[in-house]
Amino acid sequence: xxxxxxxxxxxxxxxxxxxxxxxxxxxxxxxxxxxxxxxxxxxxxxxxxxxxxxxxxxxxxxxxxxxxxxxxxxxxxxxxxxxxxxxxxxxxxxxxxxxxxxxxxxxxxxxxxxxxxxxxxxxxxxxxxxxxxxxxxxxxxxxxxxxxxxxxxxxxxxxxxxxxxxxxxxxxxxxxxxxxxxxxxxxxxxxxxxxxxxxxxxxxxxxxxxxxxxxxxxxxxxxxxxxxxxxxxxxxxxxxxxxxxxxxxxxxxxxxxxxxxxxxxxxxxxxxxxxxxxxxxxxxxxxxxxxxxxxxxxxxxxxxxxxxxxxxxxxxxxxxxxxxxxxxxxxxxxxxxxxxxxxxxxxxxxxxxxxxxxxxxxxxxxxxxxxxxxx
Amino acid sequence: xxxxxxxxxxxxxxxxxxxxxxxxxxxxxxxxxxxxxxxxxxxxxxxxxxxxxxxxxxxxxxxxxxxxxxxxxxxxxxxxxxxxxxxxxxxxxxxxxxxxxxxxxxxxxxxxxxxxxxxxxxxxxxxxxxxxxxxxxxxxxxxxxxxxxxxxxxxxxxxxxxxxxxxxxxxxxxxxxxxxxxxxxxxxxxxxxxxxxxxxxxxxxxxxxxxxxxxxxxxxxxxxxxxxxxxxxxxxxxxxxxxxxxxxxxxxxxxxxxxxxxxxxxxxxxxxxxxxxxxxxxxxxxxxxxxxxxxxxxxxxxxxxxxxxxxxxxxxxxxxxxxxxxxxxxxxxxxxxxxxxxxxxxxxxxxxxxxxxxxxxxxxxxxxxxxxxxxxxxxxxxxxxxxxxxxxxxxxxxx
Ligand SMILES: Cc1cc2nc3c(=O)[nH]c(=O)nc-3n(C[C@H](O)[C@H](O)[C@H](O)COP(=O)(O)OP(=O)(O)OC[C@H]3O[C@@H](n4cnc5c(N)ncnc54)[C@H](O)[C@@H]3O)c2cc1C
Numbered sequence: 015x016x017x018x019x020x021x022x023x024x025x026x027x028x029x030x031x032x033x034x035x036x037x038x039x040x041x042x043x044x045x046x047x048x049x050x051x052x053x054x055x056x057x058x059x060x061x062x063x064x065x066x067x068x069x070x071x072x073x074x075x076x077x078x079x080x081x082x083x084x085x086x087x088x089x090x091x092x093x094x095x096x097x098x099x100x101x102x103x104x105x106x107x108x109x110x111x112x113x114x115x116x117x118x119x120x121x122x123x124x125x126x127x128x129x130x131x132x133x134x135x136x137x138x139x140x141x142x143x144x145x146x147x148x149x150x151x152x153x154x155x156x157x158x159x160x161x162x163x164x165x166x167x168x169x170x171x172x173x174x175x176x177x178x179x180x181x182x183x184x185x186x187x188x189x190x191x192x193x194x195x196x197x198x199x200x201x202x203x204x205x206x207x208x209x210x211x212x213x214x215x216x217x218x219x220x221x222x223x224x225x226x227x228x229x230x231x232x233x234x235x236x237x238x239x240x241x242x243x244x245x246x247x248x249x250x251x252x253x254x255x256x257x258x259x260x261x262x263x264x265x266x267x268x269x270x271x272x273x274x275x276x277x278x279x280x281x282x283x284x285x286x287x288x289x290x291x292x293x294x295x296x297x298x299x300x301x302x303x304x305x306x307x308x309x310x311x312x313x314x315x316x317x318x319x320x321x322x323x324x325x326x327x328x329x330x331x332x333x334x335x336x337x338x339x340x341x342x343x344x345x346x347x348x349x350x351x352x353x354x355x356x357x358x359x360x361x362x363x364x365x366x367x368x369x370x371x372x373x374x375x376x377x378x379x380x381x382x383x384x385x386x387x388x389x
Numbered sequence: 390x391x392x393x394x395x396x397x398x399x400x401x402x403x404x405x406x407x408x409x410x411x412x413x414x415x416x417x418x419x420x421x422x423x424x425x426x427x428x429x430x431x432x433x434x435x436x437x438x439x440x441x442x443x444x445x446x447x448x449x450x451x452x453x454x455x456x457x458x459x460x461x462x463x464x465x466x467x468x469x470x471x472x473x474x475x476x477x478x479x480x481x482x483x484x485x486x487x488x489x490x491x492x493x494x495x496x497x498x499x500x501x502x503x504x505x506x507x508x509x510x511x512x513x514x515x516x517x518x519x520x521x522x523x524x525x526x527x528x529x530x531x532x533x534x535x536x537x538x539x540x541x542x543x544x545x546x547x548x549x550x551x552x553x554x555x556x557x558x559x560x561x562x563x564x565x566x567x568x569x570x571x572x573x574x575x576x577x578x579x580x581x582x583x584x585x586x587x588x589x590x591x592x593x594x595x596x597x598x599x600x601x602x603x604x605x606x607x608x609x610x611x612x613x614x615x616x617x618x619x620x621x622x623x624x625x626x627x628x629x630x631x632x633x634x635x636x637x638x639x640x641x642x643x644x645x646x647x648x649x650x651x652x653x654x655x656x657x658x659x660x661x662x663x664x665x666x667x668x669x670x671x672x673x674x675x676x677x678x679x680x681x682x683x684x685x686x687x688x689x690x691x692x693x694x695x696x697x698x699x700x701x702x703x704x705x706x707x708x709x710x711x712x713x714x715x716x717x718x719x720x721x722x723x724x725x726x727x728x729x730x731x732x733x734x735x736x737x738x739x740x741x742x743x744x745x746x747x748x749x750x751x752x753x754x755x756x757x758x759x760x761x762x763x764x765x766x767x768x769x770x771x772x773x774x775x776x777x778x779x780x781x782x783x784x785x786x787x788x
Contacts, residue, residue, distance in 0.1 A: 283785035379683070
């Protein structure tokens with residue numbers, strides 16, 4: 015088969031995996047996840063502090079900007095373990111914002127913002143709009159030049175963790191071209207932010223009204239790099255989402271297997287019924303493949319060509335896997351599966367939410383078809 | 390990869406480029422379970438001997454018994470070269486892949502001396518006598534009777550679906566030596582049995598493709614030497630389970646080469662290019678495109694899983710998961726992609742081998758029907774799911 019990337023690993027990645035496995039297991043038991051759903055902020059401030067004190071926000075930030083100097087390869091196991099334990103924090107959104115600045119920021123922006131992020135300042139991205147389009151260039155928000163720089167207008171949706179962020183990077187149009195604008199969140203007027211109701215209740219997502227926000231000339235990212243930056247953000251986001259989905263698929267399988275091994279009907283443990291056992295095994299086999307594709311994507315992420323193919327494959331497979339196992343998990347829990355108390359709904363909702371972000375499985379397969387199926 | 394291996398790989402590639410036989414004027418078997426005519430058999434036996442003599446089969450097996458005395462990495466490089474050059478299969482699979490590693494692992498010195506070389510050269514063809522007419526998936530219930538008399542065992546009963554039964558010189562045989570054992574497993578014993586002795590008879594069975602390929606094997610007061618016993622009397626079940634680990638690729642140690650032709654998703658791309666619908670290539674159809682990509686993702690997921698199995702830190706939660714799923718994942722994929730290949734042929738999907746208008750001489754039809762050999766043989770896909778569920782996931786037993 016032609017080369018879609020070969021799996022590999024780095025020592026640092028394995029260290030991150032082992033550290034993150036323990037950390038997330040200890041800090042994010044399910045009752046904690048449940049209580050944070052009820053909490054407006056949605057994450058534990060102390061845990062967040064520990065995350066950045068561990069240096070995890072700087073994993074993929076070069077040392078010259080105060081980071082650890084590794085890459086997305088080593089971020090993946092952290093995202094995977096957070097996904098596995100449903101641990102929410104501004105980690106994903108901040109990591110992506112840092113990637114955006116690295117890919118498309120000016121030198122001044124990199125040296126100013128990246129070291130602060132590495133030390134624990136949160137940041138986020140504002141790319142989606144009301145049209146619900148996954149093509150990041152298809153937007154209508156605008157930046158109009160005025161005497162102080164630019165005046166923004168339009169509305170952004172699905173801005174993750176905005177309340178925690180010090181900066182939000184928004185895509186806007188300057189005349190006909192898309193540009194990325196770094197908005198310090200302290201310049202956002204009162205009333206411009208509304209928390210959105212999203213299906214994954216562990217997540218925090220906001221609508222941002224850009225009207226009347228004014229930013230300086232120097233807050234616009236390098237316009238020559240916008241396309242490349244958007245492409246990089248798209249892939250980095252899908253890599254992290256694939257990691258979250260894969261981690262969640264693992265724990266959803268564990269959760270389901272646990273019930274199949276304790277609940278009895280007709281005098282038997284229900285896991286002895288093949289109508290339940292075999293689909294659970296199919297999900298497990300899918301999960302193994304999803305995880306292999308994830309680590310293949312992590313290892314090849316920096317490579318032109320293979321990186322994109324591997325990432326799209328990883329996201330598509332991970333999404334389908336979690337969707338399937340969580341769907342079956344609801345069914346296999348019977349009446350309890352229909353309740354709010356059963357964790358199956360958390361996993362099902364997570365799969366739906368993450369499918370909606372940065373392209374679902376079918377979208378990625380179409381992209382893969384264009385890349386791989388030449389006439 | 391070390392320089393030594395790289396050099397070996399280079400030589401292997403050159404050798405296979407030079408010596409790979411290419412298409413013949415008769416159908417070459419795509420799997421070892423498909424060998425049905427003497428012409429196919431003779432051809433494959435010659436080819437295996439040639440590869441062995443060149444040093445590209447059994448490269449990692451000990452020199453003392455006829456192997457190459459090199460490392461597994463050497464053999465892997467040779468196997469890779471075979472795949473790259475689309476060579477015919479290594480047909481003596483039951484010897485190369487299952488009986489051989491078993492004999493090397495737990496046979497006596499005498500067993501190794503006697504059997505290993507003939508397995509590699511193809512001189513001694515092996516078959517497997519596990520399944521019986523009444524006991525297939527429930528292998529532990531095998532009833533063929535073996536009674537000790539002096540230095541011999543006397544066999545009575547029947548085995549079925551015996552691949553290569555007609556050609557084999559030896560059989561790995563699961564038989565019942567104790568009918569009063571405390572449970573069905575404890576009464577079983579495992580033998581390396583000769584096939585060409587009085588009282589053993591093979592009857593060819595026609596497969597769904599219309600060809601021959603396996604036999605029913607009858608045992609009537611057949612006498613075999615007692616030194617063919619592998620493991621202790623009554624420990625046959627454990628030996629059989631180890632054999633199945635080799636058979637399902639859940640355990641390494643095989644001589645190398647491949648016994649089933651793999652389908653690369655890119656191969657069916659050509660079908661989709663050529664086939665037309667409404668005057669347009671099928672490859673333009675978004676539904677077909679999505680399915681093709683699904684197969685590519687699945688094939689890549691499978692391959693990278695096999696590679697991940699060799700990276701312990703990425704398998705900490707369940708180290709046996711990938712080895713146990715290998716057979717299910719590979720065989721079901723093969724069945725599905727071959728089936729899909731038929732749907733890419735329009736009206737020509739209705740042809741079969743022998744029809745001059747058939748696409749690729751009916752290769753895909755034959756491959757699809759033959760794909761069931763692997764989803765049924767060696768433990769059905771349903772049994773594989775039971776095993777993965779019970780042994781990897783710890784789900785309650787079905788029985
Ligand atoms: C091409 C080919 C080559 C073969 N070569 C050999 C050989 O060389 N030597 C040899 O010994 N055998 C060989 N076999 C036999 C093979 O191992 C058996 O066919 C297989 O184990 C199934 O047994 P069976 O045919 O008796 O089917 P059965 O066991 O009767 O199964 C019938 C159906 O019931 C299902 N089933 C059975 N039990 C369960 C369960 N507990 N849970 C769920 N579903 C179940 C099966 O999946 C199958 O679909 C070969 C088979 C084929 C097709």
